[in-house]
Amino acid sequence: MIFDELYNIAKKTLNPRQISKNSSASSVAAAILTDKGNVYTGVCIDTPCSMGFCAEHAAIASMITAGENRIVKLVAVYKDGSIIPPCGRCREFICQIHDDNYKCAVMVRKDTIVTIDDLLPYSWERNNL
Numbered sequence: 001m002i003f004d005e006l007y008n009i010a011k012k013t014l015n016p017r018q019i020s021k022n023s024s025a026s027s028v029a030a031a032i033l034t035d036k037g038n039v040y041t042g043v044c045i046d047t048p049c050s051m052g053f054c055a056e057h058a059a060i061a062s063m064i065t066a067g068e069n070r071i072v073k074l075v076a077v078y079k080d081g082s083i084i085p086p087c088g089r090c091r092e093f094i095c096q097i098h099d100d101n102y103k104c105a106v107m108v109r110k111d112t113i114v115t116i117d118d119l120l121p122y123s124w125e126r127n128n129l
């Protein structure tokens with residue numbers, strides 16, 4: 001699957017809306033492709049008191065629920081269609097759920113693909129490998 005397809009799946013997953021007085025959801029959607037060729041999607045949940053989580057986080061939870069954990073491609077899309085690189089926490093989270101996920105290709109701009117290793121160099125974990 002090429003990145004353009006993954007981007008379109010993420011974009012179609014967007015459904016930005018207010019879900020309660022103080023919380024909103026789905027202004028960012030992520031799509032991840034696994035080594036088995038399956039795609040999982042997720043959206044962010046934005047709440048007060050830091051209880052929400054990122055779209056990547058939600059997509060990963062869906063993937064783990066389905067019994068997979070090796071990510072080969074990832075893209076996250078904001079509600080205006082722009083591409084958002086994963087935050088630091090998600091970069092670390094992705095690395096911790098499979099030992100080879102640092103090789104995961106990430107679309108960070110329309111014309112730019114990098115790896116998680118590029119985004120999270122000098123890992124505390126991989127420096128010992």
Ligand SMILES: [Zn+2]
Pocket residue numbers: 054055056057086087088089090091
């Ligand atoms: Zn994140």
